[in-house]
Amino acid sequence: MHVTMSVNGEDVAKDIEPRTLLVHFIRDDLGLTGTHWGCDTSNCGTCVVSLDGTPVKSCTVLAAMADGHAVRTVEGLETAGTLDPIQQGFIEEHGLQCGFCTPGMLITGRELLDRNPHPTELEIREAISGQICRCTGYATIVRAIQWAADHPAGAAAVEQETVQS
Amino acid sequence: MTLVEEPLVGAEHGRLHDHNPAAADADRPIGFGRLQRKEDPRFIRGQGRYTDDVVLPGMLHGAILRAPVAHARIVSIDTSEALSRPGVRAVLTGKDLEPLKLAWIPTLSYDVQAVLATDKVRFQGQEVAFVIADDRYAARDALESIVVDYDVLPPVVDLRHALDADAPVIRDDIEGRADNHIADWECGDEAATRAVFAAADVVVAQEIVYPRVHPAPMETCGAVADFNAVSGELTLYETSQAPHAHRTIIAMVSGIPEHKIHLISPDIGGGFGNKVGIYPGYVLAIVGSIVTGHPVKWMEDRSENLMSTSFARDYIMQGEIAATKDGRLLGIRANVLADHGAFNGTAQPTKYPAGFFNLFPGSYTWDAVYGKVTSVYTNKAPGGVAYACSFRVTEASYFVERMIDRLALELKMDPAELRLKNFIRPEQFPYDNKAGFEYDSGQYEKTMRHAMGLIGYDQLRQEQVEKRARGELMGIGISFFTEGVGAGPRKHMDILGLGMADGAELRIHPTGKAVVRISVQSQGQAHETTFAQIVAEEIGIPPEDIEVVHGDTDRTPFGLGTYGSRSTPVSGAAVALVTRKVRDKARLIAAAMLETRPEDLEWAKGRWFVKGDPTASRTIQEIAMAAHGTMELPDGVDGNLDAEVTYDPPNLTYPYGAYFCVTDIDRGTGKVTVRRFLAVDDCGTRINPMVIEGQVHGGLTDGVGMALMEIIEFDPEGNNLGGSFMDYLIPTAMEVPDWETGFTVTPSPHHPIGAKGIGESATVGSPAAIVNSVIDALSPLGVTGIDMPCTPGRVWDAMQGHATPPI
Ligand code: FES
Ligand code: FES
Numbered sequence: 001m002h003v004t005m006s007v008n009g010e011d012v013a014k015d016i017e018p019r020t021l022l023v024h025f026i027r028d029d030l031g032l033t034g035t036h037w038g039c040d041t042s043n044c045g046t047c048v049v050s051l052d053g054t055p056v057k058s059c060t061v062l063a064a065m066a067d068g069h070a071v072r073t074v075e076g077l078e079t080a081g082t083l084d085p086i087q088q089g090f091i092e093e094h095g096l097q098c099g100f101c102t103p104g105m106l107i108t109g110r111e112l113l114d115r116n117p118h119p120t121e122l123e124i125r126e127a128i129s130g131q132i133c134r135c136t137g138y139a140t141i142v143r144a145i146q147w148a149a150d151h152p153a154g155a156a157a158v159e160q161e162t163v164q165s
Numbered sequence: 166m167t168l169v170e171e172p173l174v175g176a177e178h179g180r181l182h183d184h185n186p187a188a189a190d191a192d193r194p195i196g197f198g199r200l201q202r203k204e205d206p207r208f209i210r211g212q213g214r215y216t217d218d219v220v221l222p223g224m225l226h227g228a229i230l231r232a233p234v235a236h237a238r239i240v241s242i243d244t245s246e247a248l249s250r251p252g253v254r255a256v257l258t259g260k261d262l263e264p265l266k267l268a269w270i271p272t273l274s275y276d277v278q279a280v281l282a283t284d285k286v287r288f289q290g291q292e293v294a295f296v297i298a299d300d301r302y303a304a305r306d307a308l309e310s311i312v313v314d315y316d317v318l319p320p321v322v323d324l325r326h327a328l329d330a331d332a333p334v335i336r337d338d339i340e341g342r343a344d345n346h347i348a349d350w351e352c353g354d355e356a357a358t359r360a361v362f363a364a365a366d367v368v369v370a371q372e373i374v375y376p377r378v379h380p381a382p383m384e385t386c387g388a389v390a391d392f393n394a395v396s397g398e399l400t401l402y403e404t405s406q407a408p409h410a411h412r413t414i415i416a417m418v419s420g421i422p423e424h425k426i427h428l429i430s431p432d433i434g435g436g437f438g439n440k441v442g443i444y445p446g447y448v449l450a451i452v453g454s455i456v457t458g459h460p461v462k463w464m465e466d467r468s469e470n471l472m473s474t475s476f477a478r479d480y481i482m483q484g485e486i487a488a489t490k491d492g493r494l495l496g497i498r499a500n501v502l503a504d505h506g507a508f509n510g511t512a513q514p515t516k517y518p519a520g521f522f523n524l525f526p527g528s529y530t531w532d533a534v535y536g537k538v539t540s541v542y543t544n545k546a547p548g549g550v551a552y553a554c555s556f557r558v559t560e561a562s563y564f565v566e567r568m569i570d571r572l573a574l575e576l577k578m579d580p581a582e583l584r585l586k587n588f589i590r591p592e593q594f595p596y597d598n599k600a601g602f603e604y605d606s607g608q609y610e611k612t613m614r615h616a617m618g619l620i621g622y623d624q625l626r627q628e629q630v631e632k633r634a635r636g637e638l639m640g641i642g643i644s645f646f647t648e649g650v651g652a653g654p655r656k657h658m659d660i661l662g663l664g665m666a667d668g669a670e671l672r673i674h675p676t677g678k679a680v681v682r683i684s685v686q687s688q689g690q691a692h693e694t695t696f697a698q699i700v701a702e703e704i705g706i707p708p709e710d711i712e713v714v715h716g717d718t719d720r721t722p723f724g725l726g727t728y729g730s731r732s733t734p735v736s737g738a739a740v741a742l743v744t745r746k747v748r749d750k751a752r753l754i755a756a757a758m759l760e761t762r763p764e765d766l767e768w769a770k771g772r773w774f775v776k777g778d779p780t781a782s783r784t785i786q787e788i789a790m791a792a793h794g795t796m797e798l799p800d801g802v803d804g805n806l807d808a809e810v811t812y813d814p815p816n817l818t819y820p821y822g823a824y825f826c827v828t829d830i831d832r833g834t835g836k837v838t839v840r841r842f843l844a845v846d847d848c849g850t851r852i853n854p855m856v857i858e859g860q861v862h863g864g865l866t867d868g869v870g871m872a873l874m875e876i877i878e879f880d881p882e883g884n885n886l887g888g889s890f891m892d893y894l895i896p897t898a899m900e901v902p903d904w905e906t907g908f909t910v911t912p913s914p915h916h917p918i919g920a921k922g923i924g925e926s927a928t929v930g931s932p933a934a935i936v937n938s939v940i941d942a943l944s945p946l947g948v949t950g951i952d953m954p955c956t957p958g959r960v961w962d963a964m965q966g967h968a969t970p971p972i
Contacts, residue, residue: 017302024301033218034211036434038383039467043890046383074211087209091201094855097863098689099208100383100434106209125898132890134383134435135689137862138898 003067007032008076016063023047025063026073034074034103045131048104049073055108074103077110085154086110086145095144097135104131109145118149174615174909195770196702199855203693203708213432219389219402221460225254227453228304229446230294230311231469232286235322235544235883236333237315239282239293247296247310252303254457256311257295257449259283267448270418273660274518278508278547280445286315287335287507288546289885290472295449297457320544320883321345324481324504324972327541335507335542347509347540350519352600358535361496365487371571374952374970375560377479377504377545377877379471379893380552382688384434386474387464390450394458398425403447405430406440406686407726410663412718414443419451430716436688438551441512441728442475468888475512475548476877479504480560481972486568492578494587496533499525499564503540503549510547512728513556514658514665520550520557521649523600527565528609528647528821529587534599544883553867553928555648556729562646566933570643570940574949580643580937581617585610602649604819605913607847612909613645616823616845619907625827633945638830642938646824646930649817650922651734660725666813668722669739671700671747673806675793677786679706681743682714684724685736690924691856692732696740698852699918703744704785705771722809730922733852739812741917746808754792755783757799818913818921822846826934830942835961837873837939845907846926850919857923862904864927870896872935876954876971
């Protein structure tokens with residue numbers, strides 16, 4: 001079947017098997033390997049992407065269901081050479097180790113802040129509770145998202161602080 | 166000894182920095198300290214390259230058909246329908262592998278394991294056939310068309326009955342084998358321990374079960390094999406924690422000469438010991454590529470990962486402890502029954518079939534100790550040494566820390582006081598632990614008291630008294646662990662005959678930038694950052710000017726890889742020493758440049774200067790250019806500023822820590838909440854505190870997982886009940902607290918920079934703190950023991966007076 005959708009702001013059109021999962025479409029057909037796959041049961045969240053602004057587990061969505069919709073993956077977070085504050089936050093607060101869960105965590109974190117710019121620790125923990133990180137123990141991911149909440153200007157804020165100090 | 170640029174005692178709870186001042190400050194100290202990771206820029210952009218991201222031209226996809234039952238004879242396999250399906254290129258069975266001598270391969274414990282079953286299947290999930298097809302969907306579809314006729318046999322599931330006279334014999338493939346016994350191993354002094362027990366005031370016995378768990382990294386295992394029939398070269402991308410060891414073993418197994426194998430271990434999505442073994446799927450990808458003439462990718466799914474790859478633990482430990490009435494420890498005895506699954510594939514140094522269980526005496530002085538481990542076959546997946554276990558120090562440490570608390574309960578003594586009374590004292594190091602290991606250094610009492618201060622131990626006990634008076638269940642649990650990490654020395658420690666040492670090569674380019682090549686492989690531990698920091702500390706080149714190369718056998722020196730927390734103790738030492746070698750060479754060149762004698766020069770970080778005249782100096786960058794320039798070089802210096810070393814560690818390093826856990830238990834449901842957790846670690850010299858803290862946090866989360874949630878269980882037929890993330894529960898952000906950490910610094914006396922390993926400390930140390938906390942909470946109800954995982958149901962049973970072991 002034929003699908004068209006917007007991925008990271010670009011229109012894509014492909015012929016696919018109707019049963020193709022969105023995660024495989026993104027990884028195999030589009031070659032965007034930042035989105036990962038980690039389980040068979042919709043539990044791990046390494047596959048999380050944004051579908052029309054809502055984080056979804058792309059292993060649980062058919063590519064056909066995304067037809068006509070807008071998908072955003074980790075590759076779409078950086079704009080015009082500037083990191084999204086959520087990306088900067090993960091660097092600042094050591095929110096990642098092996099990096100495998102990171103793209104999904106970044107997408108969820110971004111969506112949380114869009115909806116709720118100043119989340120509490122519990123709200124952050126709840127937002128990422130459908131995703132597993134085997135490396136970090138979550139505290140630094142929580143701090144990373146808090147950092148992004150506190151620095152909506154992202155890396156520019158870091159430079160600013162450095163100049164002032 | 167290089168001094169760390171931070172206090173020797175500290176606490177790190179909460180946010181230390183709004184941003185990383187080190188990265189922004191041009192005057193920052195070069196070397197050790199908090200530094201952002203060099204790996205992060207690619208990962209936060211989704212530009213990491215993991216094995217499943219590798220796509221080669223013409224690449225095909227493999228999928229494995231697995232046994233649906235735990236024990237059965239294979240009567241027949243019919244692959245004809247599968248072969249006729251669209252997109253299917255080949256289907257392999259064990260019969261196809263036999264002529265290649267690849268139906269069986271050696272395990273890391275000198276046993277053999279089936280690549281594809283030929284005679285019997287011996288665990289549910291065992292590999293039976295391999296389909297190669299144009300894409301992953303076609304390969305999976307074809308699995309359904311393979312018809313296997315099984316003659317089902319009774320399985321051995323309960324390891325307590327594996328040695329019964331009438332137990333079915335699992336390994337009838339081994340000639341002359343008539344039972345399921347693998348090995349007996351012992352350490353310590355049996356007779357002396359018996360004598361100590363006979364004379365003791367107090368003896369307490371306790372069974373302690375460490376059930377089967379699984380490392381379950383977020384990235385599953387897989388490989389992409391690309392065999393070039395013309396050149397005879399194999400390029401193999403593999404999820405491997407030990408690329409060089411894997412290459413050597415694959416050369417020995419496959420007959421492909423080692424120099425024709427290029428093994429690349431790209432970014433790895435977590436390992437935790439799961440990616441140490443050589444799995445049948447790797448071999449099948451290689452054979453698949455040879456057979457089809459195309460590159461073949463094999464990536465397992467999550468169920469395959471949980472059901473067939475290296476599990477961890479599975480120890481039933483009978484413990485006995487002897488002491489005086491006033492709490493002086495006299496003796497400890499461990500008698501262990503170990504489940505190794507259907508093939509003995511545990512990964513540990515050859516002479517240590519029970520890993521480093523020798524550490525079961527823990528951090529205390531004893532008059533005598535004795536440990537015995539009996540390992541058996543069962544109809545379960547092979548493995549047993551994985552999941553950040555430091556070669557079974559997890560089991561050893563959990564055992565002794567549970568036993569100490571059991572004794573404290575018996576003596577009605579505070580468990581902190583009992584520990585303080587019996588610690589090995591600083592002046593007793595190096596300390597022979599009476600079970601074969603010599604601890605290098607420690608200041609146990611200091612670390613313990615620091616932790617008690619940070620957590621507010623006395624106030625917590627006061628709060629507990631008040632809560633108990635109100636009928637609330639609050640527990641305070643302690644674990645004080647000592648690990649031994651950083652195997653070799655090579656003369657004592659090898660894996661399949663490969664001595665446990667690691668190489669490092671350092672090259673300073675003419676412009677003063679450097680590349681350091683290491684044999685170990687990161688799975689998230691930040692080697693690209695911390696190894697650059699070691700070079701930076703030793704030679705004064707900023708870390709951003711130092712490239713760390715790893716995970717590629719063609720570009721790195723030989724070494725045994727990353728597991729058992731050995732990267733910093735072994736490879737980190739190699740990197741420090743190779744840098745010193747370069748520094749010494751630089752001294753000769755600097756002397757020539759300054760027209761003086763080498764012995765008249767002194768080193769300041771980054772430059773050699775004339776003693777008494779700091780203005781007469783040459784920076785390492787200037788020396789690098791000179792080394793490659795036209796200047797006449799001193800005798801014995803052949804140009805360049807490169808060096809290489811292989812480091813053979815003289816001993817393990819012995820990190821340790823004091824962990825405290827506060828739990829609250831819901832009386833109505835048995836649900837355990839970890840309210841607070843404090844980890845005070847001593848890993849010697851601290852290279853990058855941010856990375857250390859991250860390693861500790863991750864391990865603590867493992868501990869919560871094992872203590873409260875994680876277990877791979879089997880039903881009586883041998884069906885795996887933990888084969889998905891719906892059944893095998895891993896902590897999410899909701900189950901863990903905001904970690905509290907602290908540290909003391911006791912350098913290792915024999916490590917070049919005084920560092921010890923840290924990667925597995927928290928996984929080793931934390932489960933006992935949590936379970937001891939649960940028992941402490943339940944002790945007013947008369948509970949003296951409970952085994953992991955402390956699920957609400959199991960805690961509830963314990964509250965009713967019938968705590969049953971999980972296996
Ligand atoms: S791959 Fe695990 S939730 Fe999607
Ligand atoms: S960083 Fe490894 S799984 Fe999260």
